[in-house]
Amino acid sequence: xxxxxxxxxxxxxxxxxxxxxxxxxxxxxxxxxxxxxxxxxxxxxxxxxxxxxxxxxxxxxxxxxxxxxxxxxxxxxxxxxxxxxxxxxxxxxxxxxxxxxxxxxxxxxxxxxxxxxxxxxxxxxxxxxxxxxxxxxxxxxxxxxxxxxxxxxxxxxxxxxxxxxxxxxxxxxxxxxxxxxxxxxxxxxxxxxxxxxxxxxxxxxxxxxxxxxxxxxxxxxxxxxxxxxxxxxxxxxxxxxxxxxxxxxxxxxxxxxxxxxxxxxxxxxxxxxxxxxxxxxxxxxxxxxxxxxxxxxxxxxxxxxxxxxxxxxxxxxxxxxxxxxxxxxxxxxxxxxxxxxxxxxxxxxxxxxxxxxxxxxxxxxxxxxxxxxxxxxxxxxxxxxxxxxxxxxxxxxxxxxxxxxxxxxxxxxxxxxxxxxxxxxxxxxxxxxxxxxxxxxxxxxxxxxxxxxxxxxxxxxxxxxxxxxxxxxxxxxxxxxxxxxxxxxxxxxxxxxxxxxxxxxxxxxxxxxxxxxxxxxxxxxxxxxxxxxxxxxxxxxxxxxxxxxxxxxxxxxxxxxxxxxxxxxxxxxxxxxxxxxxxxxxxxxxxxxxxxxxxxxxxxxxxxxxxxxxxxxxxxxxxxxxxxxxxxxxxxxxxxxxxxxxxxxxxxxxxxxxxxxxxxxxxxxxxxxxxxxxxxxxxxxxxxxxxxxxxxxxxxxxxxxxxxxxxxxxxxxxxxxxxxxxxxxxxxxxxxxxxxxxxxxxxxxxxxxxxxxxxxxxxxxxxxxxxxxxxxxxxxxxxxxxxxxxxxxxxxxxxxxx
Amino acid sequence: xxxxxxxxxxxxxxxxxxxxxxxxxxxxxxxxxxxxxxxxxxxxxxxxxxxxxxxxxxxxxxxxxxxxxxxxxxxxxxxxxxxxxxxxxxxxxxxxxxxxxxxxxxxxxxxxxxxxxxxxxxxxxxxxxxxxxxxxxxxxxxxxxxxxxxxxxxxxxxxxxxxxxxxxxxxx
Ligand code: FES
Ligand code: FES
Numbered sequence: 001x002x003x004x005x006x007x008x009x010x011x012x013x014x015x016x017x018x019x020x021x022x023x024x025x026x027x028x029x030x031x032x033x034x035x036x037x038x039x040x041x042x043x044x045x046x047x048x049x050x051x052x053x054x055x056x057x058x059x060x061x062x063x064x065x066x067x068x069x070x071x072x073x074x075x076x077x078x079x080x081x082x083x084x085x086x087x088x089x090x091x092x093x094x095x096x097x098x099x100x101x102x103x104x105x106x107x108x109x110x111x112x113x114x115x116x117x118x119x120x121x122x123x124x125x126x127x128x129x130x131x132x133x134x135x136x137x138x139x140x141x142x143x144x145x146x147x148x149x150x151x152x153x154x155x156x157x158x159x160x161x162x163x164x165x166x167x168x169x170x171x172x173x174x175x176x177x178x179x180x181x182x183x184x185x186x187x188x189x190x191x192x193x194x195x196x197x198x199x200x201x202x203x204x205x206x207x208x209x210x211x212x213x214x215x216x217x218x219x220x221x222x223x224x225x226x227x228x229x230x231x232x233x234x235x236x237x238x239x240x241x242x243x244x245x246x247x248x249x250x251x252x253x254x255x256x257x258x259x260x261x262x263x264x265x266x267x268x269x270x271x272x273x274x275x276x277x278x279x280x281x282x283x284x285x286x287x288x289x290x291x292x293x294x295x296x297x298x299x300x301x302x303x304x305x306x307x308x309x310x311x312x313x314x315x316x317x318x319x320x321x322x323x324x325x326x327x328x329x330x331x332x333x334x335x336x337x338x339x340x341x342x343x344x345x346x347x348x349x350x351x352x353x354x355x356x357x358x359x360x361x362x363x364x365x366x367x368x369x370x371x372x373x374x375x376x377x378x379x380x381x382x383x384x385x386x387x388x389x390x391x392x393x394x395x396x397x398x399x400x401x402x403x404x405x406x407x408x409x410x411x412x413x414x415x416x417x418x419x420x421x422x423x424x425x426x427x428x429x430x431x432x433x434x435x436x437x438x439x440x441x442x443x444x445x446x447x448x449x450x451x452x453x454x455x456x457x458x459x460x461x462x463x464x465x466x467x468x469x470x471x472x473x474x475x476x477x478x479x480x481x482x483x484x485x486x487x488x489x490x491x492x493x494x495x496x497x498x499x500x501x502x503x504x505x506x507x508x509x510x511x512x513x514x515x516x517x518x519x520x521x522x523x524x525x526x527x528x529x530x531x532x533x534x535x536x537x538x539x540x541x542x543x544x545x546x547x548x549x550x551x552x553x554x555x556x557x558x559x560x561x562x563x564x565x566x567x568x569x570x571x572x573x574x575x576x577x578x579x580x581x582x583x584x585x586x587x588x589x590x591x592x593x594x595x596x597x598x599x600x601x602x603x604x605x606x607x608x609x610x611x612x613x614x615x616x617x618x619x620x621x622x623x624x625x626x627x628x629x630x631x632x633x634x635x636x637x638x639x640x641x642x643x644x645x646x647x648x649x650x651x652x653x654x655x656x657x658x659x660x661x662x663x664x665x666x667x668x669x670x671x672x673x674x675x676x677x678x679x680x681x682x683x684x685x686x687x688x689x690x691x692x693x694x695x696x697x698x699x700x701x702x703x704x705x706x707x708x709x710x711x712x713x714x715x716x717x718x719x720x721x722x723x724x725x726x727x728x729x730x731x732x733x734x735x736x737x738x739x740x741x742x743x744x745x746x747x748x749x750x751x752x753x754x755x756x757x758x759x760x761x762x763x764x765x766x767x768x769x770x771x772x773x774x775x776x777x778x779x780x781x782x783x784x785x786x787x788x789x790x791x792x793x794x795x796x797x798x799x800x801x802x
Numbered sequence: 803x804x805x806x807x808x809x810x811x812x813x814x815x816x817x818x819x820x821x822x823x824x825x826x827x828x829x830x831x832x833x834x835x836x837x838x839x840x841x842x843x844x845x846x847x848x849x850x851x852x853x854x855x856x857x858x859x860x861x862x863x864x865x866x867x868x869x870x871x872x873x874x875x876x877x878x879x880x881x882x883x884x885x886x887x888x889x890x891x892x893x894x895x896x897x898x899x900x901x902x903x904x905x906x907x908x909x910x911x912x913x914x915x916x917x918x919x920x921x922x923x924x925x926x927x928x929x930x931x932x933x934x935x936x937x938x939x940x941x942x943x944x945x946x947x948x949x950x951x952x953x954x955x956x957x958x959x960x961x962x963x964x965x966x967x968x969x970x971x972x973x974x
Contacts, residue, residue: 011899011900011902012899012902014907015898015899015904015907016891016899017907018904018907018910019881019891019895019898019899019904019907019910019914020841020881020882020885020891020895021839021840021841021842021880021881021882021884021911022841022882023840023841023907023908024840025840025843025908027834027840027844028834028840031834031835031838031840032838064804123835124831125824125826125827126805198942199942200906200908200942201843201845201851201853201906201908201909201940201941201942201943202843202845202906202908250906250907251906252843252845252906252907252908252909253905253906253908253942253943255942285847286845286846286847286848498906499904499905499906499907499908499943500905501905686902687902689902690902690905690943690944690948693944693945693946693947693948694905694942694943694944694945695945696945697944697945697946698942698945720846720848720850721845721846721848721850721851721940722848722850726940726942728937728938728939728940728946729933729936729937729946729949729950730933730937732945732946732947734929734933734950735947736945736947759945
């Protein structure tokens with residue numbers, strides 16, 4: 001038997017291309033076509049809130065090399081649905097005032113960066129020249145910036161949305177206010193988290209080619225949902241779905257921002273390609289990514305909690321205000337996740353949560369890795385720390401008394417999750433995780449270390465934070481496995497890849513299930529020509545959803561292979577095994593047939609095209625008494641299947657960090673970072689650890705450096721990598737200690753749970769806790785309630801607590 | 803208005819290319835769009851991320867901060883030119899593969915060129931020096947942990963090969 005690849009640190013197959021500079025990202029597409037390729041640029045609003053009085057494109061028309069200049073008024077003639085607002089992707093009954101933008105602004109702009117005009121030219125330089133010549137007259141309107149201004153509602157973002165409130169949603173389990181009233185101890189907390197963003201190294205981009213000879217459209221786009229873009233493009237351009245192919249090439253990072261679709265350019269580029277009869281490309285630049293894609297995180301939270309002498313929660317009442325920016329294309333997903341996943345590994349007994357999702361004149365908010373969980377984790381874990389401080393108890397002990405115990409699974413939290421299903425945890429072992437993280441970070445030894453450091457005049461602190469993450473949400477993913485006559489296996493799944501190594505991990509699963517060589521398996525993702533039914537890559541769902549679907553599809557292909565081989569070898573299918581692509585009778589390796597030949601036999605032929613295929617022609621095979629393809633069968637050695645779980649599977653973990661704060665400068669230094677992670681069975685530990693590393697680095701950025709600095713007029717002041725402080729190696733911990741726990745999920749055949757987002761979820765919580773712990777050596781009343789925190793903010797806090 | 807074009811000869815990875823470009827054409831755009839060498843990536847166009855780093859006469863340079871017209875008379879090396887003569891991966895490339903030093907791969911070409919030059923100048927970096935070597939490049943995926951490991955592994959591979967790091971793009 002060959003060794004199982006599941007669980008092995010298999011090196012990635014995609015690296016060979018990437019390392020040689022042969023990756024193919026969207027901006028690489030079409031270059032071979034030479035001068036026929038046209039380039040687009042977009043005129044964006046300089047104002048956060050304004051009425052458009054007039055757009056004068058006169059000066060552009062005589063510019064050499066310009067092929068088209070469009071404003072809103074041109075759209076209806078190009079395709080009637082283009083004059084409608086962009087789709088509201090995820091409607092929700094509580095989203096009573098959902099609003100989406102137009103592909104090009106109609107009458108009004110609601111954030112600085114909103115698309116107003118679209119130019120197509122010979123190259124990007126000329127397109128930008130043209131953009132510079134368009135004259136727009138505006139009547140500026142008062143901008144609403146920040147959650148406080150949105151709540152005050154002295155100005156409105158959208159005239160017809162009273163109070164700037166897009167949605168209000170309340171969920172209750174038990175009676176939290178009553179339980180808090182009756183509790184022996186109560187506390188209240190007010191917390192804030194600022195905005196950040198995904199900022200993948202590759203921004204958005206789209207290329208489209210209209211094929212007049214085929215009457216169809218091909219679109220390459222840097223997306224997390226190729227089937228979503230396909231459906232949107234077809235509807236908006238008035239095409240049949242079957243006329244549109246969407247191909248997701250290599251994607252230079254997503255982290256959530258590319259799940260939103262269609263972006264204005266994702267429709268305008270195909271529209272231009274069809275109208276002009278030439279391929280067209282739009283590649284976003286860095287400034288555009290900051291001001292015209294999407295952000296996340298910004299929330300203000302108010303928490304009331306009642307608890308007993310051990311710190312056991314009796315009632316938890318959370319109210320929060322979520323800044324969703326100017327529009328709501330992605331519905332309420334982020335605040336719903338905050339409100340539900342806030343509970344983490346704990347049983348609150350009585351829980352009330354209510355949020356308002358608010359409009360502001362800023363870039364819209366859609367999921368960023370973690371998708372609302374970091375904020376929820378922050379609210380809950382700050383509460384746990386506050387309870388421990390109040391009772392004078394160990395912070396780990398307070399958490400432990402509130403854990404859902406291993407024998408309580410499945411555990412229904414009594415809420416409705418982001419997928420519209422019950423928030424029911426499938427499995428986990430939180431006490432075991434806590435023991436692991438305490439050992440890994442040296443929790444019990446820390447007080448001695450802290451005292452020792454204090455004696456030297458140094459300030460160190462430790463923090464701990466726990467999370468539970470619902471991963472692998474539905475509705476489904478599918479897979480197609482095709483064993484070709486060469487014996488090579490071609491696998492397709494519809495969701496997309498942004499660096500997670502899907503071509504490797506999915507090939508591991510197929511090689512294991514089918515009994516073929518890993519090198520013989522080739523995986524394609526995100527190509528609607530190969531798998532038209534798919535949802536997308538978000539919510540740490542790729543391994544769970546597509547992994548399971550691929551496993552099932554490989555199983556089907558194997559069943560078929562064994563049936564055909566059994567006929568050929570005159571043996572029973574149960575007596576056969578497949579090793580390295582050869583089917584043989586167990587125990588008598590002489591009787592064997594390779595999978596390539598089985599594939600030949602699976603497709604009865606009239607015409608031979610090579611030596612091997614002669615074996616499948618009509619005078620060579622088949623029982624003359626039966627049809628060549630049986631009634632319940634199909635030609636070809638293929639397997640296709642779908643995986644659609646009842647509900648999400650819940651991964652979990654705990655992070656701990658030790659920091660040192662400088663007594664003079666308030667500089668914050670990370671001394672140790674530890675992660676315990678439970679995502680069920682691991683397919684490839686190397687890749688899972690890579691995901692954790694990346695998540696932790698993003699978490700460090702979000703906790704200590706990154707924020708979207710808007711001024712009161714709604715201008716984003718730090719829209720560049722010079723001013724938005726994304727961590728370099730110098731800002732991330734030198735080494736991250738990782739320990740795994742593997743509590744398999746009972747919900748899918750491989751027992752896996754998602755791993756993509758976990759690294760970033762507890763960061764704000766764990767850093768706030770550690771910094772607070774370090775500071776309290778001198779200032780027992782100092783509390784960290786706003787994240788991210790910079791040295792100057794920490795310094796100011798110290799001044800307030802002399 | 804017609805833009806004036808300039809005849810430019812660019813020597814990239816040992817091959818001479820002749821193109822006609824306006825004076826304002828960025829070297830990164832010329833490499834990618836005029837020469838079709840799309841291995842060099844553009845992550846910010848303002849000199850901060852390092853994704854566009856190439857070797858100019860062996861020294862790391864941000865090709866988004868250079869004009870194509872100013873790259874004449876220089877030897878340019880892009881990621882496509884880093885592999886060994888026989889087409890196998892160079893020690894730095896090999897180390898990235900072994901250490902899982904890349905995820906989406908978008909930042910990778912800039913790291914590879916930077917480290918290739920870095921190890922040539924300092925073939926036996928300490929851990930701190932290995933971190934320092936990559937401190938000017940941004941990666942959003944890996945958290946840098948495995949990139950640092952790859953630098954250290956590459957130093958070992960270079961040593962094992964008992965050959966100096968490839969003198970990529972050095973002028974004779
Ligand atoms: S693209 Fe040149 S440094 Fe970022
Ligand atoms: S691997 Fe994706 S940015 Fe570095």
